[in-house]
Amino acid sequence: MRDTFIATTTAILDEDPRTALVLADISAGSFDGVQRRHPDRVLNVGIREQLMAGVGGGLALTGMRPFLHSYAPFLIDRAYEQIKLDFAHQDVGAVLVSIGASYDAAAEGYTHQSTGDVALLDTLDGWTVHVPGHPEEVAAILRDAARHDDRVYVRLSTQENSRSHPGAGLHVLRQGGPLVVAVGPMLDPVLEATRDLDVTVAYTGTPRPLDAAGLRSAMRTGEIVVVEPYAKGTSAHLVSETLSGLPHRSLHLGVGRAEVRRYGSRHDHARAHGLDPAGLRRSIEAFLRG
Numbered sequence: 001m002r003d004t005f006i007a008t009t010t011a012i013l014d015e016d017p018r019t020a021l022v023l024a025d026i027s028a029g030s031f032d033g034v035q036r037r038h039p040d041r042v043l044n045v046g047i048r049e050q051l052m053a054g055v056g057g058g059l060a061l062t063g064m065r066p067f068l069h070s071y072a073p074f075l076i077d078r079a080y081e082q083i084k085l086d087f088a089h090q091d092v093g094a095v096l097v098s099i100g101a102s103y104d105a106a107a108e109g110y111t112h113q114s115t116g117d118v119a120l121l122d123t124l125d126g127w128t129v130h131v132p133g134h135p136e137e138v139a140a141i142l143r144d145a146a147r148h149d150d151r152v153y154v155r156l157s158t159q160e161n162s163r164s165h166p167g168a169g170l171h172v173l174r175q176g177g178p179l180v181v182a183v184g185p186m187l188d189p190v191l192e193a194t195r196d197l198d199v200t201v202a203y204t205g206t207p208r209p210l211d212a213a214g215l216r217s218a219m220r221t222g223e224i225v226v227v228e229p230y231a232k233g234t235s236a237h238l239v240s241e242t243l244s245g246l247p248h249r250s251l252h253l254g255v256g257r258a259e260v261r262r263y264g265s266r267h268d269h270a271r272a273h274g275l276d277p278a279g280l281r282r283s284i285e286a287f288l289r290g
Helices: 002-015 030-036 049-061 072-077 081-089 117-121 136-146 186-193 211-218 236-242 266-273 277-288
Strands: 021-024 042-044 067-072 095-100 127-130 151-154 169-173 178-184 200-204 223-231 249-255
Touching: 002 030, 002 067, 002 095, 002 136, 021 030, 021 049, 030 042, 030 067, 030 223, 042 186, 049 067, 049 072, 049 081, 049 095, 067 072, 067 136, 072 081, 072 095, 072 117, 095 127, 117 127, 117 151, 117 223, 136 151, 169 186, 178 186, 178 277, 186 200, 186 223, 200 211, 211 236, 223 236, 223 277, 236 249, 266 277
Parallel strands: 021 042, 021 067, 067 095, 095 151, 127 151, 178 200, 178 223, 223 249
Antiparallel strands: 169 200
16 A cells, blocks of 8 residues: 555656645655655655644645655644644645554554544544555545545555455445444455354445445444444444434444553454454454344
């Protein structure tokens, strides 16, 4: 996904003089060529993520379309106040593209992990959030984001599904009983965990805005499970609002609050949070048993 982001953003910068890229050292070397070609539109502010957001907001005020990029905890968590003020308060847009996801960089420690990035953006108005599950979904997301001035967050990960499912909205991939919704790269673990269960499996790579009509249409029974690759329960309030008036039970699976202090790998962290296929199976079966 990161390679696709670099290649696609480079092409967009070459093609569209309205676009700009603001970096805070992360991935800067990968943009050396396009920075030499467009030194006024490819800016590296160093390890100053708050400044990166401020510069992006300033560019947006001049009519530019800024792309900002770093690890999720640096791009969202660290620069949250600047995102709130320089984009939301000024009512301008940008394309924020993160890597690292929740614990892709587990070996780097807690400083490089962000499980609350989407929940933080949920406190602000007007953000579209893309969580692609496959590299082939990334280019179209970036190119579409370059064509307008809305606020967009693209959350990239090293975890990916075996197949691409492009397009916004909810994709129903298997018909059955209770609905299980997989967000982004959680689809393959969900499919493996439920391979012999009588459930409906749906996928979305664009959890914000939530496809409310698609969600209601996909409900076959009064039970729904939502599996997200970030903080557990991030979408609970939206699901509850969407299904208001429909009797239902819900289970929200995601990354727990407890910090996993042994670095390990992203696979180790997934097991610790019950987001590997075996852990998902246990949680879903227990929920369906009532």
